[in-house]
Amino acid sequence: MSCKVEIKFTLNGRPEKAIVPVDLNLLAMLRDMFDLKGAKYACGEGECGACTVIVDKLSVNSCLTFAVDCDGREVRTVEGLRATDKLHPMQRAFVDHGAIQCGFCMPGMIMQATHLSDTSPGLTRDGLKRGLEGNVCRCTGYTKVLDAVSDAMNTEGVDQ
Amino acid sequence: MTSIAKKSVIGGRFPKPDSPDKAVGRTRFINDLELPRMLYGKILHTDRPHALIKSVNTERAKTLAGVHAVLTGDDFPEVKFGINRDNTPLKKGKVRCIRDEIAAVAAETEEICNAALDLITVEYEDLPGVFDPIEAMLADAPLVHEDRPGNLSLAYKFDHGDIASAERQSDVIMDHVFNVHYVTHCCMGTSSVIADFDTDGKLTIYTQTQYPYNYKMDLAPALGIHPGDVRVIQPPVGGAFGSKLDVYPFEPICVLLAKATRRPVKLTFSREEEFINAPTRQPARIHLRMGAKADGTITFRDVDCILNNGAYTSWGPTTPYVMMRTFSSLYRVPVVRFRSQAVYTNNPYAGSFRGYGNVQATYAAAIQADMMAEALGMNVLDFSLKNAQKSGEVSPQGSRLEDCVFTECLAIAAEKSDFVAKQNRYQAERNRPGRIKRGIGLASSIHNAGGAKIHKSDGCGSILKLDDYARATLITGASEIGQGIDAVICQVLSEELGIPMSDITIVNNDSAIAPWDVGVHASRTTFIAGNSARRAAIKAREQILRAASKQANVPQEALDLREGWVVQDDNGETVIKLDKLLRQMHFKEDPELVMTTDYYEPPSEPETENHVGDMSAAYSHAVHVAEVEVDTETGEVKVVKVTSAQDVGRIINEMGIEAQIEGGIAMGIGYALSENLQIVDGLVRNPSFRDYKVMTAPEVPEMELHFVESHSKTGPLGAKGIAELPTIVIAPAIANAVHNAIGIRFLDPPLTPEKVARAIWERDISVAAE
Numbered sequence: 001m002s003c004k005v006e007i008k009f010t011l012n013g014r015p016e017k018a019i020v021p022v023d024l025n026l027l028a029m030l031r032d033m034f035d036l037k038g039a040k041y042a043c044g045e046g047e048c049g050a051c052t053v054i055v056d057k058l059s060v061n062s063c064l065t066f067a068v069d070c071d072g073r074e075v076r077t078v079e080g081l082r083a084t085d086k087l088h089p090m091q092r093a094f095v096d097h098g099a100i101q102c103g104f105c106m107p108g109m110i111m112q113a114t115h116l117s118d119t120s121p122g123l124t125r126d127g128l129k130r131g132l133e134g135n136v137c138r139c140t141g142y143t144k145v146l147d148a149v150s151d152a153m154n155t156e157g158v159d160q
Numbered sequence: 161m162t163s164i165a166k167k168s169v170i171g172g173r174f175p176k177p178d179s180p181d182k183a184v185g186r187t188r189f190i191n192d193l194e195l196p197r198m199l200y201g202k203i204l205h206t207d208r209p210h211a212l213i214k215s216v217n218t219e220r221a222k223t224l225a226g227v228h229a230v231l232t233g234d235d236f237p238e239v240k241f242g243i244n245r246d247n248t249p250l251k252k253g254k255v256r257c258i259r260d261e262i263a264a265v266a267a268e269t270e271e272i273c274n275a276a277l278d279l280i281t282v283e284y285e286d287l288p289g290v291f292d293p294i295e296a297m298l299a300d301a302p303l304v305h306e307d308r309p310g311n312l313s314l315a316y317k318f319d320h321g322d323i324a325s326a327e328r329q330s331d332v333i334m335d336h337v338f339n340v341h342y343v344t345h346c347c348m349g350t351s352s353v354i355a356d357f358d359t360d361g362k363l364t365i366y367t368q369t370q371y372p373y374n375y376k377m378d379l380a381p382a383l384g385i386h387p388g389d390v391r392v393i394q395p396p397v398g399g400a401f402g403s404k405l406d407v408y409p410f411e412p413i414c415v416l417l418a419k420a421t422r423r424p425v426k427l428t429f430s431r432e433e434e435f436i437n438a439p440t441r442q443p444a445r446i447h448l449r450m451g452a453k454a455d456g457t458i459t460f461r462d463v464d465c466i467l468n469n470g471a472y473t474s475w476g477p478t479t480p481y482v483m484m485r486t487f488s489s490l491y492r493v494p495v496v497r498f499r500s501q502a503v504y505t506n507n508p509y510a511g512s513f514r515g516y517g518n519v520q521a522t523y524a525a526a527i528q529a530d531m532m533a534e535a536l537g538m539n540v541l542d543f544s545l546k547n548a549q550k551s552g553e554v555s556p557q558g559s560r561l562e563d564c565v566f567t568e569c570l571a572i573a574a575e576k577s578d579f580v581a582k583q584n585r586y587q588a589e590r591n592r593p594g595r596i597k598r599g600i601g602l603a604s605s606i607h608n609a610g611g612a613k614i615h616k617s618d619g620c621g622s623i624l625k626l627d628d629y630a631r632a633t634l635i636t637g638a639s640e641i642g643q644g645i646d647a648v649i650c651q652v653l654s655e656e657l658g659i660p661m662s663d664i665t666i667v668n669n670d671s672a673i674a675p676w677d678v679g680v681h682a683s684r685t686t687f688i689a690g691n692s693a694r695r696a697a698i699k700a701r702e703q704i705l706r707a708a709s710k711q712a713n714v715p716q717e718a719l720d721l722r723e724g725w726v727v728q729d730d731n732g733e734t735v736i737k738l739d740k741l742l743r744q745m746h747f748k749e750d751p752e753l754v755m756t757t758d759y760y761e762p763p764s765e766p767e768t769e770n771h772v773g774d775m776s777a778a779y780s781h782a783v784h785v786a787e788v789e790v791d792t793e794t795g796e797v798k799v800v801k802v803t804s805a806q807d808v809g810r811i812i813n814e815m816g817i818e819a820q821i822e823g824g825i826a827m828g829i830g831y832a833l834s835e836n837l838q839i840v841d842g843l844v845r846n847p848s849f850r851d852y853k854v855m856t857a858p859e860v861p862e863m864e865l866h867f868v869e870s871h872s873k874t875g876p877l878g879a880k881g882i883a884e885l886p887t888i889v890i891a892p893a894i895a896n897a898v899h900n901a902i903g904i905r906f907l908d909p910p911l912t913p914e915k916v917a918r919a920i921w922e923r924d925i926s927v928a929a930e
Contacts, residue, residue, distance in 0.1 A: 037185070037188060040189075040349070040398070042350065042398070043431040043848070045849075048431075048849050077185065078185035087184065091180075091183035095179045096175060097175075098174075098179075098815035098818070100176060100182050101643065101644065102397060102642025103179065103183075103187060104189060104347075105398075106183060110183060129858040130857075132856075132857040133857055135856075136348065136854055136856060138345075138348050138399050138823075138827070138854065139642050139823045141819075141822035141824070141827075142822075142855075142856075143818075143822045144818070144822065
């Protein structure tokens with residue numbers, strides 16, 4: 001049995017606390033302790049991005065992030081992206097561009113795209129491709145994903 | 161009185177109806193589901209490709225706190241299942257490949273399961289393994305199954321015409337051996353299943369299956385229960401691509417754990433387990449000969465395929481069934497001889513995978529067409545046009561090519577990509593100095609586009625109801641696995657019933673509710689389920705218009721349904737609001753409810769024993785032109801642009817077609833350039849996304865898609881199935897482009913940087929030596 005620690009953090013805008021094993025990863029905490037199933041397990045080793053969430057200003061693979069490291073931080077998941085009944089502009093763009101097929105990777109993809117939009121608003125399409133490189137999608141071929149993110153970020157949708 | 165103009169949703173651009181829920185993280189995939197009192201299951205897989213099991217000791221595992229059951233093959237009578245009846249849920253006596261299941265644990269958490277697996281000890285006596293199908297056919301090869309002499313699994317043959325005389329009529333004969341490799345589906349959601357028995361002993365299984373009805377029939381024998389006592393629930397899945405078209409041992413094992421514990425049990429693979437234990441695409445050694453006359457006319461194809469069956473038989477070894485149709489119908493081929501042999505080895509085993517044999521066959525056939533054109537001094541476009549079939553032609557296996565637009569696809573793909581001029585220019589530039597070489601390549605393909613009658617029925621059932629508020633529910637057998645049949649069906653219903661797509665609900669995830677369907681495979685769902693849904697809608701439309709006609713005293717044929725109203729067809733003037741009419745129909749003295757059903761069976765025929773038959777109700781072609789850059793120092797191939805021209809029949813959902821083609825191309829580029837499940841001496845050497853490289857955003861090229869509308873006479877509103885062709889045709893287009901760039905052929909994908917750089921280096925050495 002691993003040692004447990006109490007942490008306090010902000011989860012999708014609400015203060016939360018949890019008593020977590022020190023070796024618990026953030027993904028497992030979100031899914032198993034807070035029933036937030038948006039972030040997905042798909043590889044468990046940071047290679048696919050399906051578990052991407054935003055911690056403070058960073059997008060992280062929650063499967064590789066210790067839950068205890070979120071103490072005092074602000075964690076945002078796909079469930080916390082929209083503040084109203086309406087979809088967040090990034091979610092809207094993914095829907096409108098037909099970028100969602102099976103959709104399993106999409107919570108991670110949308111969080112990564114939101115992170116890029118928030119932190120690097122002037123990204124070119126090539127920059128976007130680099131920014132989304134860590135998020136694997138097996139359905140879409142990424143074209144509609146890039147169209148959606150470009151649209152949401154209002155960047156030029158030109159392929160180089 | 162207002163007037164409503166006729167509008168059509170067919171050909172429009174519609175996101176999948178389930179995409180908003182997926183965008184906000186609300187969708188519960190099977191991987192996210194939990195049932196009350198649910199336990200978790202895990203399987204102890206072997207680490208030996210071929211060994212006798214001397215003993216399995218589970219005593220310590222059974223005493224671990226939180227463990228509810230530990231099962232081995234000794235706990236059950238041996239029941240064989242699978243296409244060749246050669247597989248069992250838990251193995252006893254012997255393991256035949258590293259997918260083999262030795263024991264299974266049900267416990268309160270996955271962590272406890274894993275701890276329990278660590279406490280199980282297995283004693284083995286290793287046996288010599290056989291991993292190469294050609295070695296496995298030798299007389300002294302170890303037997304994988306004692307009751308399968310010569311390690312022979314499935315064989316197929318097809319003959320049409322006389323090869324010897326066709327050879328004599330040929331001016332050029334090409335003769336090559338292609339070796340296509342192991343790749344795997346890499347569904348983002350790993351394999352997962354939940355089994356739950358009720359007190360009557362009836363099973364509810366939550367599964368990712370893409371063929372819910374035959375799944376019962378295939379699953380039940382492995383469990384000794386009646387197929388009728390299995391209820392299949394299909395929660396949303398994280399991709400399928402053909403991988404969920406069979407029952408694999410983890411599924412009956414999960415059911416056995418649920419039975420043993422009388423609790424729901426969920427069993428989910430880790431990514432590493434997924435790479436090792438989920439099916440692969442069927443690898444093949446394809447010996448292909450093709451003859452042609454000097455004017456480019458194809459005279460014959462002669463094919464010998466040897467397939468590595470692996471230790472058990474899933475759909476992979478049946479892919480020659482599709483391969484032979486490619487070799488006999490990609491171009492006009494007057495004489496065909498086809499032989500294939502699947503041979504048991506101690507490797508993991510292949511299942512079905514988007515393209516189903518056609519990926520492998522087209523890789524060989526479309527590269528050899530390029531080589532033949534080169535040998536004849538023709539452009540491959542001219543060679544292809546010369547041999548392209550026209551509408552009304554029948555292939556040697558009986559494929560009736562109605563509504564055939566192969567020639568148009570060739571012309572459009574070549575013209576839009578400036579193929580001929582660029583090919584000549586890049587070839588001329590090949591020997592000039594410079595590290596980066598450009599190349600362009602063309603490949604053609606054909607695939608069934610109106611279902612595939614490989615079972616007794618290729619049908620799909622639909623049940624349609626309209627409620628008192630003019631909201632429609634369509635209960636269909638067709639599964640949704642991300643491909644977008646939900647949007648297509650909503651469009652088809654909206655078109656016929658004149659109600660908004662948002663007023664339509666699709667129910668298709670419960671075998672106790674939805675009527676029968678073969679499953680999502682063979683690019684069939686838009687065609688078959690679309691037809692069935694449309695026919696159910698037309699019946700409802702007629703019932704509604706009949707009632708409206710009576711009530712308004714207007715002839716039925718003068719009425720139409722538009723935007724929730726019954727209107728006059730000629731001027732669009734409103735007659736009665738649809739919901740009001742429905743209520744009047746419902747609550748009148750002689751009440752009627754609008755509820756219709758349809759079972760659609762496509763006008764196709766099963767193959768004879770000799771593999772002749774028009775097995776699909778439609779066929780379509782795709783032509784791809786790929787433009788690449790080859791870095792001659794690193795060997796890296798970059799696909800710069802893909803131009804696609806594909807017969808889609810008629811566009812129903814333009815956005816959906818684009819999404820399928822773009823995704824199919826990305827998957828096919830992975831097959832061509834980077835994906836390679838390395839199986840060495842029966843062991844999977846790269847079971848992670850780190851070492852198994854799927855396409856990511858930066859590697860995906862610009863794609864220019866052209867849809868050719870052939871208006872299928874039998875398809876729903878003229879549509880054909882489209883989803884497999886892009887994955888089938890892109891890889892040979894890339895290989896042909898690489899040849900155009902550097903003058904080297906690659907008959908053994910993937911074209912990894914190491915392989916390409918080595919080939920360039922070897923060629924340069926041999927040139928230097930001369």
